[in-house]
Amino acid sequence: MLLADASAAAWSWNLISDFQQMWSFPFMVNAFRAGAIVAVVSAVVGWFVVLRRQTFAAHTVSAVAFPGAAGAVLIGVSAVYGYFALCVAAALVIAVLQGNGDHEESALTGTVQAFLLASGFLFIALYKGLLEGPQTILFGTFLGITASQVTVLLCVGIVVLAVLALIGRPLLFASVDPQVAAGRGVPVRALSVVFLVLLGAATAEASQITGTLLVFALMVIPAATAQVLTARPGLSLMLTVLLAFAATWLGLTAAYYSPYPLGFFVTSIAFAGYLLTLSVRALRGIRGRTGVPLPTEEVAA
Amino acid sequence: MNPIAKVRDAVGHALPSPRGDGHDQVPETGSDAVLVLRGAAVHVAGRALWSSVDLRIKAGEFTAVLGPNGVGKSTMIKVVLGALPAATGEVRVLGVRPGQANDRIGYLPQRRSFDASLRIRGIDVVRMGLDGDRWGVPLPFPGARRRAARERVTEVIELVGASAYAHRPIGQCSGGEQQRLLIAQALVRRPELLLLDEPLDSLDLPNQSAVAALIGRICHQEDVAVVMVAHDVNPILHHLDRVVYLAEGGAATGTPEEVITSKTLTRLYGTPVEVLRTSDGRLVVVGQPEPPAIHTDRHEAYGSGHAAG
Numbered sequence: 001m002l003l004a005d006a007s008a009a010a011w012s013w014n015l016i017s018d019f020q021q022m023w024s025f026p027f028m029v030n031a032f033r034a035g036a037i038v039a040v041v042s043a044v045v046g047w048f049v050v051l052r053r054q055t056f057a058a059h060t061v062s063a064v065a066f067p068g069a070a071g072a073v074l075i076g077v078s079a080v081y082g083y084f085a086l087c088v089a090a091a092l093v094i095a096v097l098q099g100n101g102d103h104e105e106s107a108l109t110g111t112v113q114a115f116l117l118a119s120g121f122l123f124i125a126l127y128k129g130l131l132e133g134p135q136t137i138l139f140g141t142f143l144g145i146t147a148s149q150v151t152v153l154l155c156v157g158i159v160v161l162a163v164l165a166l167i168g169r170p171l172l173f174a175s176v177d178p179q180v181a182a183g184r185g186v187p188v189r190a191l192s193v194v195f196l197v198l199l200g201a202a203t204a205e206a207s208q209i210t211g212t213l214l215v216f217a218l219m220v221i222p223a224a225t226a227q228v229l230t231a232r233p234g235l236s237l238m239l240t241v242l243l244a245f246a247a248t249w250l251g252l253t254a255a256y257y258s259p260y261p262l263g264f265f266v267t268s269i270a271f272a273g274y275l276l277t278l279s280v281r282a283l284r285g286i287r288g289r290t291g292v293p294l295p296t297e298e299v300a301a
Numbered sequence: 302m303n304p305i306a307k308v309r310d311a312v313g314h315a316l317p318s319p320r321g322d323g324h325d326q327v328p329e330t331g332s333d334a335v336l337v338l339r340g341a342a343v344h345v346a347g348r349a350l351w352s353s354v355d356l357r358i359k360a361g362e363f364t365a366v367l368g369p370n371g372v373g374k375s376t377m378i379k380v381v382l383g384a385l386p387a388a389t390g391e392v393r394v395l396g397v398r399p400g401q402a403n404d405r406i407g408y409l410p411q412r413r414s415f416d417a418s419l420r421i422r423g424i425d426v427v428r429m430g431l432d433g434d435r436w437g438v439p440l441p442f443p444g445a446r447r448r449a450a451r452e453r454v455t456e457v458i459e460l461v462g463a464s465a466y467a468h469r470p471i472g473q474c475s476g477g478e479q480q481r482l483l484i485a486q487a488l489v490r491r492p493e494l495l496l497l498d499e500p501l502d503s504l505d506l507p508n509q510s511a512v513a514a515l516i517g518r519i520c521h522q523e524d525v526a527v528v529m530v531a532h533d534v535n536p537i538l539h540h541l542d543r544v545v546y547l548a549e550g551g552a553a554t555g556t557p558e559e560v561i562t563s564k565t566l567t568r569l570y571g572t573p574v575e576v577l578r579t580s581d582g583r584l585v586v587v588g589q590p591e592p593p594a595i596h597t598d599r600h601e602a603y604g605s606g607h608a609a610g
Binding site: 169231 | 382390403404408409410421422426430432436437439440470487
């Protein structure tokens with residue numbers, strides 16, 4: 001046992017005493033708070049990412065978070081600002097490149113992404129004193145989340161969710177049926193840009209918990225799982241939040257009581273949920289041969 | 302008698318008349334007309350796509366826009382929606398300029414199919430047609446408005462006969478089922494004008510006639526004016542009230558019997574075109590030029606070509 005377990009913490013199956021034990025450490029309280037905020041924000045944004053098939057854009061934005069954080073540390077500011085600055089900037093660049101068609105710029109995006117990752121690696125090398133090396137930025141940590149960091153996460157998270165609540169319905173319309181939405185006067189193009197900025201902010205948030213490489217654990221897997229479970233928009237959005245939240249808190253708990261890293265646990269728990277859902281659906285598909293069963297939401301959880 | 306005059310006599314009010322002295326020419330007010338085009342022309346990239354289209358559609362009339370590929374049939378829908386300005390002439394949609402009454406128009410764009418993996422139910426897609434463009438989240442409390450919205454969606458899904466599969470993810474519905482749901486989406490706000498861009502495209506034959514019958518029924522029962530772009534007139538022929546036949550540079554409008562004739566089409570295309578009627582009543586247009594085969598300079602030889610009809 002390596003990290004937080006100075007007090008020889010052991011899982012006791014008494015949930016109350018376990019959580020009391022974990023939450024006696026301020027850094028764990030902060031980790032759970034930050035985890036909850038990040039889970040909710042990235043789940044909601046991720047639900048639209050999956051629906052809009054923008055996972056490549058999400059991937060690019062999250063990859064860019066790495067040089068952002070490394071660069072921020074190098075010039076001596078908090079990594080938080082590096083995450084937000086570069087993620088939002090990358091989202092804006094993608095929005096500009098995207099133009100009106102959506103896919104033809106992916107080669108350019110990939111090129112820039114590779115270069116930025118390399119720059120991040122250089123920043124790490126230049127900054128010789130980085131404690132854990134690139135692993136923390138790439139794969140996430142729950143140690144050392146400060147109260148002010150939680151406040152930043154909370155404020156950004158509230159803004160992201162508020163904007164999404166405002167544009168949610170037209171964004172859904174524009175995502176599913178852009179032509180008709182445009183015919184109805186929905187500003188499809190502007191919504192796409194706004195959404196990419198929200199994606200940048202949410203990615204920056206998630207990067208701080210799962211690391212830049214594992215952002216998809218909270219951004220894509222819960223939404224993908226929920227959309228397998230149900231085709232009702234409201235219900236699947238709620239399920240997404242629930243799944244992301246569960247994966248984060250379970251992951252934090254597991255990481256606290258074991259010597260293994262947080263990113264692994266969050267991702268694996270989310271992935272296990274996805275596999276379970278897929279196998280349940282496959283089983284149902286074999287049983288009822290009549291295409292897809294009508295209401296699938298009862299299988300949830 | 303010169304050929305053009307002869308055809309104009311045959312077709313009656315259908316052909317553009319520069320002096321506007323046709324029998325039922327548009328009165329200036331046009332309050333009961335859903336869609337009025339007067340001498341309308343459209344230029345794309347500096348080239349006249351079609352011109353001198355005169356059309357007047359009343360509520361409950363089913364109009365088809367016909368013509369060869371690339372002649373600008375879909376462009377006409379864009380003009381009516383206000384997405385593209387008419388170069389000349391006048392266009393009035395529901396009494397106002399195009400684009401100003403789009404919330405009273407139901408629009409079904411050219412065939413789009415939903416990805417099989419899209420996990421949104423048909424009923425949600427229909428619902429988006431009702432209030433998908435509103436900002437903000439709907440209140441989660443049950444209220445009269447919410448109930449009314451839900452009832453309207455159910456009602457319109459029943460109208461198009463899609464109740465059986467409206468709760469399935471739309472990506473897993475067949476082409477015909479998706480098309481019915483999309484028609485429901487276009488209808489859900491009780492539009493006064495329904496614009497359909499090749500809704501029968503890529504449907505199999507039974508579905509073509511079923512969807513055509515559905516559109517005809519909605520048009521006449523619900524008193525909705527329908528303008529439908531089609532490349533084949535036969536599936537909709539029985540339901541049609543009016544036809545707009547577009548050709549490069551010109552257009553002919555009128556009832557199907559008036560317009561889809563060897564005479565009119567020959568005049569329109571300036572090249573011999575023959576319309577044959579099969580024993581089951583289907584119309585076959587022979588010799589209709591496809592635009593790539595027409596050179597722009599053929600217009601100079603217009604007069605010599607069309608006497609052959």
